[in-house]
Amino acid sequence: MRCIFYLVAFALLTAPSGALAQSSTSLDADDGALHHIVGGKPATLFQKPDSTSRAYVELDFQEPVRVVEQAEDGWREVTTRDGARGFVRANALSNVWIRIDKREQVVQVLRGARLVRTFPADFGTNVFADKQRRGSLTAPDHWRTPEGRFFIVEKNSNSEFHRALVLNYPTAEDARRGLRNDLISRGEYEAITRADSARTRPPMDTALGGLIEIHGDGTGGTANWTHGCVALRNEAIDWLWLRTRVGTPVVIEP
Template identity: 55%
Template sequence: MFTLGIWLGLLVALSPDSSTGLYYVAVEQALLYQAPANGAYLALSRREPVRLLTRQGYWWRVRTQDGAEGYVEAHALSNVWLRVSKRQQRLYLYRGTTLVRSFPVDLGPNPYADKVQRGSLANPDDWRTPEGVFYVAAKNARSRYYKALVLNYPTADHALRGLQEGRISPAEYRAIVEAEAAFRMPPMNTALGGWIEIHGQGTGQQVNWTQGCVALRNEDIDALWPLVVVGTPVLIEP
């Protein structure tokens, strides 16, 4: 299966000229047509990667990873993705390989370590910001922290590590993996923690106060809001 993690890997590995045509489906389902608005023959799922071949106004001709070619409505595709550098304490907004903007962020109390389990007042060091490849699983316009982009943490990768380290049960592992495969919100109540978000009301002063989330200034989350959709890839690096 061609995942968004591989899609991000291609963007990083390829030269700017060769990767500018990489997009992903940004709606729940997009139809692939033999000709603009005529002869729909294939349904593309949210997050499915495609390569842009040509633009014809509102219709874009694309090729899927399986080699199918056809036309898709332009609004159904996006190449927007986010990268968070914990070391630099910044969030970077990209279109393909082009950096559009960057923003200062606040992180969890220990920004130098990866998240492995749920944090608490007794163990605030575990309120860490997780690392890996995620996607925006939901958007909350009425968050306690102004606005929030909810990430799909824990992912299947985090679940595998948690299972191997004895932090979660086989049943919890399967539930997380199945949720990711079905594009559902993963269980948030395991020992791995959950509800990791990119949200507002951050200070922008490099003060790490969140419970593992990535906090921006309200005006910065406003700038991201119309560009980010459910399914937008997010890479969080050390």
């Protein structure tokens, strides 16, 4: 999750005055030098913009890199946080991330520090609290939207709610809390933390709950009705679907 913190810090520290107040700009422009590895798998750093050149190192999925300049034929020259410099395929990189504000009931899409779009959103029935455990018909108070740093771990085009971007909840932090509070077993804790380390889909059938998504069929912020998901109008999730990938960071704030 370090790269998500890195992206948020970059956005807050480098945003020019008023930048985060913009409502719309182009997502086609490649704004901002800080990117992260997306696509659900590592990317190779090469000596030259040529896959037959010397391979330096494998860059982990979600690892932050800084783009030095564009190169020819779909390559980018980058530097890593360890100081390595080389070339990666442009389609392995993104600087798009999502900020969700529960208090304001909005989903914001940013490229680096620049706000691109803002969408009104619906949240869990209990919008004021952080998610602690699975909700149910007998415990609707726990239909809450979790807070923290996540990423898109899966995209579901066959969702019952039009389309869905599945988040990697529960995280290792949630697993530690669940084990401490006797909500999950040691085996469930280890399974969640293994998935967190591997940046894969965690178990979503424990007492902590799961299947937290950004999905469609929303009302545009006029009602909070979900079981913890974030619901957008269908035209909004369609727009977001085309501009996000597995690995896109998502920050959910109270």
